[in-house]
Each structure stands twice: as C-alpha cells, then as structure tokens.
Amino acid sequence: MTMMRFQTVERDSFFTRLDFRPKLVMMAVLTIIAFVWESPLAGGLLALSVIVASLLVGVKPAYIRLVITVMFPFYILLLLTHGFFNIDQVKSLTGKTALTTLFMFPQNWPVIGGGRMTVEGFLYGWNVIFKTLTLTLVIPLGIFTTEVDKFIVGMVRARVPYKLAFIFSATLRFVPLLFSEIQAIIEAQRLRGLAMEKMGPVKRVRVYAKVAVPLILGAMVKSQMLEVVLQSKAFTGSADRTYLHESVLGPLDYLMMTFFALLLVAAIIAYFTIGFGKFGGPI
Amino acid sequence: MTEPIAVLEQVSYMYPRSPEPVLRDISLEIFKGEFLGIIGPTGAGKSTLCLSLNGIVPQFFGGRFFGRAVVAGLDTLEHPISAMARHVGAVFEDPETQLIATSVENEIAFALENLKLPRAEIRARIKPALAAVRLEGTEKKHPAELSGGQKQRLAIAAALAVQPDLLVLDEPTSQLDPIGSQEVFATVRELNKELGVTIVMASHAAEEMAEYADRIALLAAGELIAMGRPDEIYSDIERLQSHALRPPQVARIFYLINHGGILTPSIPVRLESGIAELKALVADYPLMPPTRLTEPPIRSGAPLLAVKGLKHTYSDGTQALLGVNLEIREGEYVLIIGQNGAGKSTLVKYFLKLLEPTEGVVTVGGTDTRTITMSDLARRIGYVAQNPDHQIFNASVAEEVAFALKNLDFPKAEVETRTRESLAAMGLWEARDMHPLALPKGDRARVVIAAILAMKPEIIIFDEPTTGQDYRGARYILEISRQLHRMGKTVIVITHHLYLMPEYAERVIVMGKGTVLLDAPIRRAYHEIALLRSTYLTPPQAVLLARELDDFKLLTPQEVADCFIGGHADQDAGGAA
Numbered sequence: 001m002t003m004m005r006f007q008t009v010e011r012d013s014f015f016t017r018l019d020f021r022p023k024l025v026m027m028a029v030l031t032i033i034a035f036v037w038e039s040p041l042a043g044g045l046l047a048l049s050v051i052v053a054s055l056l057v058g059v060k061p062a063y064i065r066l067v068i069t070v071m072f073p074f075y076i077l078l079l080l081t082h083g084f085f086n087i088d089q090v091k092s093l094t095g096k097t098a099l100t101t102l103f104m105f106p107q108n109w110p111v112i113g114g115g116r117m118t119v120e121g122f123l124y125g126w127n128v129i130f131k132t133l134t135l136t137l138v139i140p141l142g143i144f145t146t147e148v149d150k151f152i153v154g155m156v157r158a159r160v161p162y163k164l165a166f167i168f169s170a171t172l173r174f175v176p177l178l179f180s181e182i183q184a185i186i187e188a189q190r191l192r193g194l195a196m197e198k199m200g201p202v203k204r205v206r207v208y209a210k211v212a213v214p215l216i217l218g219a220m221v222k223s224q225m226l227e228v229v230l231q232s233k234a235f236t237g238s239a240d241r242t243y244l245h246e247s248v249l250g251p252l253d254y255l256m257m258t259f260f261a262l263l264l265v266a267a268i269i270a271y272f273t274i275g276f277g278k279f280g281g282p283i
Numbered sequence: 284m285t286e287p288i289a290v291l292e293q294v295s296y297m298y299p300r301s302p303e304p305v306l307r308d309i310s311l312e313i314f315k316g317e318f319l320g321i322i323g324p325t326g327a328g329k330s331t332l333c334l335s336l337n338g339i340v341p342q343f344f345g346g347r348f349f350g351r352a353v354v355a356g357l358d359t360l361e362h363p364i365s366a367m368a369r370h371v372g373a374v375f376e377d378p379e380t381q382l383i384a385t386s387v388e389n390e391i392a393f394a395l396e397n398l399k400l401p402r403a404e405i406r407a408r409i410k411p412a413l414a415a416v417r418l419e420g421t422e423k424k425h426p427a428e429l430s431g432g433q434k435q436r437l438a439i440a441a442a443l444a445v446q447p448d449l450l451v452l453d454e455p456t457s458q459l460d461p462i463g464s465q466e467v468f469a470t471v472r473e474l475n476k477e478l479g480v481t482i483v484m485a486s487h488a489a490e491e492m493a494e495y496a497d498r499i500a501l502l503a504a505g506e507l508i509a510m511g512r513p514d515e516i517y518s519d520i521e522r523l524q525s526h527a528l529r530p531p532q533v534a535r536i537f538y539l540i541n542h543g544g545i546l547t548p549s550i551p552v553r554l555e556s557g558i559a560e561l562k563a564l565v566a567d568y569p570l571m572p573p574t575r576l577t578e579p580p581i582r583s584g585a586p587l588l589a590v591k592g593l594k595h596t597y598s599d600g601t602q603a604l605l606g607v608n609l610e611i612r613e614g615e616y617v618l619i620i621g622q623n624g625a626g627k628s629t630l631v632k633y634f635l636k637l638l639e640p641t642e643g644v645v646t647v648g649g650t651d652t653r654t655i656t657m658s659d660l661a662r663r664i665g666y667v668a669q670n671p672d673h674q675i676f677n678a679s680v681a682e683e684v685a686f687a688l689k690n691l692d693f694p695k696a697e698v699e700t701r702t703r704e705s706l707a708a709m710g711l712w713e714a715r716d717m718h719p720l721a722l723p724k725g726d727r728a729r730v731v732i733a734a735i736l737a738m739k740p741e742i743i744i745f746d747e748p749t750t751g752q753d754y755r756g757a758r759y760i761l762e763i764s765r766q767l768h769r770m771g772k773t774v775i776v777i778t779h780h781l782y783l784m785p786e787y788a789e790r791v792i793v794m795g796k797g798t799v800l801l802d803a804p805i806r807r808a809y810h811e812i813a814l815l816r817s818t819y820l821t822p823p824q825a826v827l828l829a830r831e832l833d834d835f836k837l838l839t840p841q842e843v844a845d846c847f848i849g850g851h852a853d854q855d856a857g858g859a860a
Binding site: 149169170172173176184187188189190192193195197210213214217218222225226227228230231233235240241242243244246 | 334337339364369373375377379381383384385386392393394395397398399400402405406426427445637658659670673675677734735
C-alpha cells in the first residue's frame with residue numbers, strides 16, 4: 001500500500017520560499033474577508049482568486065477537483081436550503097419585503113407542492129458556497145506551500161506553544177501510519193470472510209465500528225512506545241530548546257504581511273462606505 | 284576493556300501493578316568500548332534492563348526500584364531522563380514508532396534540539412552521523428521513503444549524533460528482513476570496532492550475537508543467569524535449552540556430535556571456527572552417508588492454487604510482479620521467501636483477491652478468482668496476519684470463532700457445530716469464554732486460526748508468523764501450522780527465518796525482483812547458496828557447514844551431526860533448529 005503523505009507542492013516559487021507567518025496572516029485575512037462579504041459576486045471573485053493562486057503556486061488541479069467533488073452534495077444542499085427556506089435573513093439583508101420567485105413547484109405536487117425558490121435566496125446560497133470554497137482552499141494554499149520544518153518553526157515564532165506545534169508535527173508523521181493500520185485491519189476483517197459487498201449500510205457500519213477495537217489497542221501500545229522514545233530523546237515539551245531550522249522574516253515577508261493587512265483594512269472600509277461585498281451592494 | 288561505563292548493583296524492579304519483579308537482583312558492569320549482548324526468552328526482562336540504563340525505568344514508568352544503576356557516572360535515579368539522554372542513546376524494536384520527525388535531518392536534530400545545542404553544532408553533527416550509518420544524501424527524505432533497515436539505521440544515527448557514552452539497542456532487527464538485519468548488524472559492528480562506541484544490544488539473533496558480541500548476558504525470569512564470552516554462553520546448549528533459547532546452529536551441531544560420542548576440543552559458536560573444526564573432524568573420522576533424509580511426497584493432480592502470467596504494476600509505475608507462474612497442489616507445505624519488495628506480499632494479495640489481476644489469472648480449485656467474491660474466497664483460503672491482534676474483534680474466544688460464520692449467514696446449528704469443532708481442534712475449548720486479548724500472543728494467533736478453521740478452508744496462509752517472536756513463540760506457531768498440514772490443509776508460509784523451516788516446509792519458492800527465482804523442494808532450494816545470496820538470503824549455518832562435507836544436501840544440525848555419529852545421537856537432546 002502506498003503510504004499516505006502530507007502534501008507539499010513540488011513547484012518552487014516566491015510563495016513557497018515565504019516564511020509561514022505571512023501565510024498565516026494571509027489565511028487569517030482571507031478568512032475574515034470571506035466571512036464578511038455576503039455578495040455572491042465578490043465572494044465568487046475571492047474564491048476564484050484563491051483557486052487561481054493555488055494553481056499558480058503548484059497545488060495540484062486534482063486536489064482542487066477532489067475538494068469540489070467531495071463538497072458538491074453539500075453545495076447542492078446549500079443552494080436548496082437557502083433558495084427555499086432562507087427568507088428572513090435575505091429579506092433583512094436586501095431590505096425587501098417580498099422576494100423574487102425563481103420557480104415554484106405546482107401546488108398539487110405531494111409534499112413539495114407550492115415550494116418556492118427565491119432568486120435572492122438562491123444567490124445567497126452561492127455566496128455561502130463561495131465562502132466555504134475560499135475557507136477550504138486557503139488552507140492548502142498556505143500549508144501545502146510550506147515545508148513542515150518552516151511550518152513548525154513559523155508556528156513557534158508566531159508564539160504558538162511548542163507542545164502544540166510538536167503535536168501538529170507528530171500528527172503529520174503518525175496519521176499516515178494510523179491510516180495504514182486501519183487499512184490492514186479492514187483487510188483482515190474482509191479476509192475473515194466478511195462480505196462487505198453484501199451488507200446493508202447499518203451492518204456495514206457495525207462491522208466498521210469493530211475496527212475500533214484493535215485500532216485503539218494498537219494506538220495505546222504505540223502511544224506508550226512513542227512516549228518512551230521521546231523521553232529517550234530528551235524531550236520535555238519545554239519551549240526552551242534550539243531549532244535546526246531558522247525562521248527569519250525577509251523583505252518579501254514584510255511586504256506580504258503589509259499587503260494583506262492593507263487588503264483587510266481596505267475591504268472593511270469599502271464594505272462600510274460603498275457597500276462593496278454587501279448582499280445587494282454594487283458588487 | 285578498561286573502566287566500566289555502567290555499573291548495576293543488585294538492581295531489582297517491579298512495574299506498577301506488576302505482581303512480581305521483572306528484574307531480580309542484577310549486578311553487572313558494562314565496560315567502555317565493549318559490545319555486550321543481552322539474550323533471554325520473551326519476558327526475561329531484557330527490554331526493562333535496557334530501559335533502566337537511561338533512567339526510563341523507573342523514572343517514567345514508576346514502580347518499585349531497588350539497588351543502584353550508575354551510567355557515565357550518573358545515578359539513574361538522581362538525574363532526570365533528559366540528562367541521562369545526553370549519555371545514553373537508545374534504539375528500539377519498531378522502526379515506525381521510533382522515528383518521530385518528518386525528515387531524516389529533523390530526526391537526527393530532534394534530540395540535539397532538546398538538548399539545546401546551538402544550530403551550527405546541530406548542523407555539524409548531522410552529516411557525520413548519517414555517514415556513520417551510510418545514509419548520506421538522505422537528509423531531506425521523509426522517513427516513510429526509507430526501507431526498514433534504513434529506518435533502523437536512521438534511528439541509530441539519531442542516537443549517535445548525541446555522541447552518547449553508551450548505545451543501547453533493544454531488538455533492533457526483529458522486525459526487519461534479512462537485508463535490513465544485515466545492515467543493522469554491520470553498522471553496529473562498525474561503530475563498535477571503528478569508532479569504539481560502547482554497545483548494549485538485546486537480540487534473539489543467536490548466530491549474529493555469537494559473531495559480533497564481546498560478552499553475552501543471559502537473562503531469564505528477570506535474573507542474570509550467566510555472563511561470559513559468546514563461546515562460554517552459547518556452547519552450554521543444555522542451559523540455553525532449559526531457558527527456551529536457541530544456540531547458533533554451529534554450536535548445536537558440535538553439541539550433537541559430542542553427545543554422540545565424538546569429543547571435539549571445543550564447541551565452536553562462530554561459523555568460521557565451526558568450519559575449521561569440521562574440516563579437522565572430516566580428516567579424522569569417516570563420513571557416514573545420511574540414511575534418514577526425508578523427501579517430500581510427489582503430489583500430482585490438478586493444482587489447487589494456480590497463477591498464470593501474473594503481472595502487477597503499482598500506480599507509481601513500480602513493477603511488483605513480472606509474469607509469475609505457479610501451481611500449488613493439495614496438501615503441500617510451501618515456503619515463500621525473499622526480501623521485502625521481492626513481490627511476496629503482492630503475490631499473496633492476489634491469492635486473497637486483495638488485488639485484481641490486470642494481466643494474468645489466479646485460480647483456486649480451477650475457478651478464476653475474478654468470478655468469485657472475496658468472502659467466497661475466504662471460505663477456501665484462510666489468512667493468518669503477522670499481527671493476530673488485527674484479526675481479533677470480539678469479546679470472547681467463542682464469539683471470535685463464530686464471528687465470520689454468523690456474518691456469512693450460516694444456520695445457527697452449523698455455527699455452533701463448527702465453532703465447537705474448531706475450538707476443540709485448536710485446544711481452546713477451555714478458554715472459550717475468555718476475552719481473546721487476555722490470552723498470550725501465541726494463543727491469540729491460535730484463536731485467529733480457530734476462526735479461520737471454522738470456515739473449513741483448503742489453504743491456510745501464514746504471513747510472517749515468526750517475525751518479532753522469540754524461538755519458543757516461533758516454534759509454537761509453526762507447530763500449529765504442522766498440525767493443520769497433518770489435517771490435510773495446504774499450508775503456505777512466508778518467513779525470513781530460514782533456519783526454522785526445514786522441519787516443516789516441503790517446497791520453497793524464492794521470490795526476487797517480481798519473479799520466481801527458484802521453485803524447488805526445500806533440500807535443493809536451501810543448497811542453491813549462490814542464488815539465495817544473490818537475493819541477500821543467508822542459508823542456515825547447518826546448510827553452510829554441510830557444504831564442507833559431501834554433496835548430501837543436509838538441512839538441519841541433526842543431519843550434519845549424523846554424518847559423524849551415524850544417527851545415534853539422542854533425538855531428544857533439544858530442538859532441531
């Protein structure tokens with residue numbers, strides 16, 4: 001079995017050479033803006049920019065496709081719920097007393113007869129989709145473009161407690177092992193004659209739940225072993241240690257942090273003055 | 284040997300909630316520059332003794348510690364583990380769990396960072412540490428990209444970078460294939476002989492320990508039973524056997540010869556001295572042709588399991604199988620050997636339908652496996668995983684055995700009958716209400732086998748059943764395989780431990796580079812020494828010593844000894860391997 005690995009982009013660019021701290025600022029700023037903007041057009045532009053930037057710095061199109069594919073059912077659900085049921089919030093955002101009908105199910109249809117999808121609700125649904133898309137893709141943009149070493153040291157320099165940074169690093173190391181263990185256990189179950197293909201979903205879930213038994217026991221043994229290993233390597237969890245890798249901010253890092261700080265300020269001012277990003281605003 | 288680097292004085296230790304001491308009144312000295320081997324059966328206290336050298340026992344585990352352990356001048360009770368870590372490097376059994384960083388250089392740096400060494404110093408130590416274990420150029424690699432042997436060598440490099448006074452290795456080769464094991468032993472010997480690093484290594488690898496260690500400490504039930512040079516420890520066969528330990532095969536051969544009435548000047552424990560003494564014996568005594576060499580029965584009829592033109596290429600382009608053709612007949616006991624990456628596991632995955640053939644055909648009893656489901660196949664082929672715990676899910680032994688039968692919707696009466704029969708056949712009837720995980724590891728494997736047996740499969744595959752086991756554990760599981768074979772099952776075993784198999788296997792399939800390099804009866808296969816060595820497999824010492832006699836194709840120490848004593852040796856004078 002191929003070992004699952006932490007993804008890093010293969011393309012070297014100014015972005016991959018950046019310190020993790022400006023990327024942390026970028027992720028925070030884009031997340032805030034995505035939350036603030038309600039306009040589907042502005043939100044769409046933001047999501048599109050994140051997608052284009054991700055592709056430019058080397059995030060694989062297949063990964064972006066995977067994210068969109070996995071999220072697709074959720075997106076449909078968002079469009080339906082906002083289109084049919086988000087009436088009050090949309091009315092208050094637009095200031096309208098009556099919403100525009102996009103389409104309506106005939107009254108005589110059972111259960112859904114008379115259900116009405118509104119244009120405003122439908123558009124707000126798109127805004128929420130773009131929000132989630134931005135939030136989901138800004139993480140690979142920041143993290144996949146950073147080597148784990150820089151990432152950990154960057155976190156420590158950004159005053160994240162060392163223990164947390166270590167837990168993150170250890171997770172990157174051990175989660176793939178855990179996945180291969182799960183795979184081995186499921187294979188072992190199937191090899192004991194479990195006809196997964198013939199089972200209903202409830203029975204299948206029950207069988208999968210049994211994976212937890214050997215998995216937890218194995219994880220407990222491994223975690224004690226890991227503690228022994230850490231002790232033997234003089235690990236105390238204290239931040240009072242040295243680091244092999246440096247985390248030094250260069251001019252480009254400062255430039256990026258300034259750019260994103262200004263972008264945040266500009267976005268907020270534009271939102272409150274000319275209504276840029278507001279639902280029903282100029283854009 | 285000059286001054287001691289570690290001194291243990293009357294050390295006894297009990298883990299918390301442990302009813303009995305794990306170490307009992309142990310006193311020993313470890314000298315600067317020596318290679319001290321620690322041997323003993325599972326549960327002897329070897330790992331605990333190793334952990335007491337860096338203070339993890341008792342500081343991390345708690346429990347009750349008596350006596351005094353001083354390492355590099357530091358009392359292990361009075362100095363924190365982090366301070367002891369500067370003086371004692373540790374390497375453990377599992378290559379996966381002990382590597383904690385996401386790159387090779389970070390792994391080396393981790394302990395140095397914890398010890399607050401300046402960045403420049405850390406950088407300066409990485410290259411020499413990697414060079415010492417021949418891993419130069421791998422600095423940026425992820426540990427997952429390394430082989431098992433490379434992972435263990437990386438763990439050694441990480442320990443070495445601290446420049447410890449003492450390097451402690453606890454069963455560092457037990458999870459490795461022969462290449463990995465050779466790599467680790469060669470590295471440790473080089474560190475010891477070239478750089479003068481003091482080594483303490485616990486291991487079951489008798490032949491290698493006899494070859495490399497300066498002194499051996501024999502532990503059993505927490506007590507230090509004996510301490511001495513390898514030739515002193517390993518030549519006392521009866522003492523080793525009384526503690527369920529295996530001597531190097533060369534020592535066992537000479538023990539049997541002596542036991543049969545021909546007295547030799549000594550009982551050699553190293554291959555080279557064994558060959559020299561054997562040559563002397565050949566000059567003095569007439570060779571008696573072996574009279575009771577067993578040959579496997581010739582099996583005819585349609586193959587039970589057949590593979591035709593099987594090829595497999597992984598998604599990354601790696602070719603794992605390059606057109607494999609095989610036929611296994613009913614009632615055979617087949618051994619599959621080869622290095623990791625040779626294609627053994629891939630081949631077995633095809634047997635079990637875990638992989639679908641893209642090119643080639645796998646048939647079971649004449650049926651193409653593509654036409655049947657995996658659960659149907661599981662009724663015909665049972666699979667015993669290396670780790671039996673992966674296959675245990677239920678709260679009682681009886682439920683475990685009935686688990687698959689119920690899932691396959693067997694009638695209730697049939698489930699009960701088959702469960703009862705399987706439990707009885709595996710000697711588990713008395714333990715039927717116990718929790719499977721409350722049983723010892725060997726018995727847990729027995730539970731898995733009982734569960735498989737309940738499906739009444741024709742073929743049973745054991746996947747590396749001897750890895751990580753001591754001699755007693757390995758023999759225990761192989762005896763079960765023999766029992767199944769005698770019940771008429773076709774048995775396939777994958778193992779790296781060639782010395783264990785002559786008593787069991789009839790036929791050997793040597794895999795290498797995705798092909799079948801050799802498919803022959805065991806007596807012929809084990810004597811294809813050049814071919815085995817070309818794929819880094821080392822034949823057992825009995826085979827290598829037999830080459831010094833006539834072309835008798837001998838396999839076991841008993842058979843070699845019989846050439847001198849004519850088969851009069853006491854057959855109960857110990858195990859065969």
